[in-house]
Amino acid sequence: DQQVKQNSPSLSVQEGRISILNCDYTNSMFDYFLWYKKYPAEGPTFLISISSIKDKNEDGRFTVFLNKSAKHLSLHIVPSQPGDSAVYFCAATGNMLTFGGGTRLMVKP
Amino acid sequence: DTGVSQNPRHKITKRGQNVTFRCDPISEHNRLYWYRQTLGQGPEFLTYFQNEAQLEKSRLLSDRFSAERPKGSFSTLEIQRTEQGDSAMYLCASTPIGPPELFFGEGSRLTVL
Secondary structure, three states: OEEEOOOOEEEEEEEOEEEHHHHHHOEEEEEOEEEEEEOOOOOOOEEEEEEEOOEEEEOOOOEEEEEEEOEEEEEOOOOOOOOOOOEEEEEEOOOOOOOOEEEEEEEOO | OEEEEEEEEEHHHHHHHHOEEEEEEOOOOEEEEEEEEEOOOOOEEHHHHOOEEEEEEEOOOOOEEEEEEEOOEEEEEEEOOHHHHHOOEEEEEEOOOOOOEEEEEEOOOEEEE
16 A cells, blocks of 8 residues: 555756646655655655645755645755756655655756 | 764675665664565655654554664664565654654665575
């Protein structure tokens, strides 16, 4: 039973435009959500997080939105840059992190 | 480099052999996690330690798998009698007490022939 799902395996965006990556979860006990970025042959790198008591958190070009009623979160990257091309994982936690399957983002110059 | 360190980075072994991976977490990080990642999937939780205590184990961690963190610092993950289905990237992560923003190592890739 996948408790965290990323339904889009890939996303292609033009440089300078907005990238929106989506994530759905099923466990209402999750109270903290994170996004990780992964380049090939490297471990995941923490990007941004949000507590369940908030609905938005912003850090530079990255903003995470949380909709608890819909059990949905999204990551917005604006403007997108070619260096943002990577696999993005959302994760949620009660006791330990549960990861989604990832979305491969390709930002075209 | 003060990040999470994992060794070896890549291990190729024959089915039935035992393998051991080592993880050195960031200094003073109390919590240490092991995850497994296969191609096209997100990391799957295996087990975690708070200091030297192993507090949780996933059902993915069969009896052929054992993890230790003897002095609350580095950790080892041993797989006995490896099977081809064990081929994966084994990721270690650590975090201090507080928000669970895990810091991952670069992983140890296991290939079982």
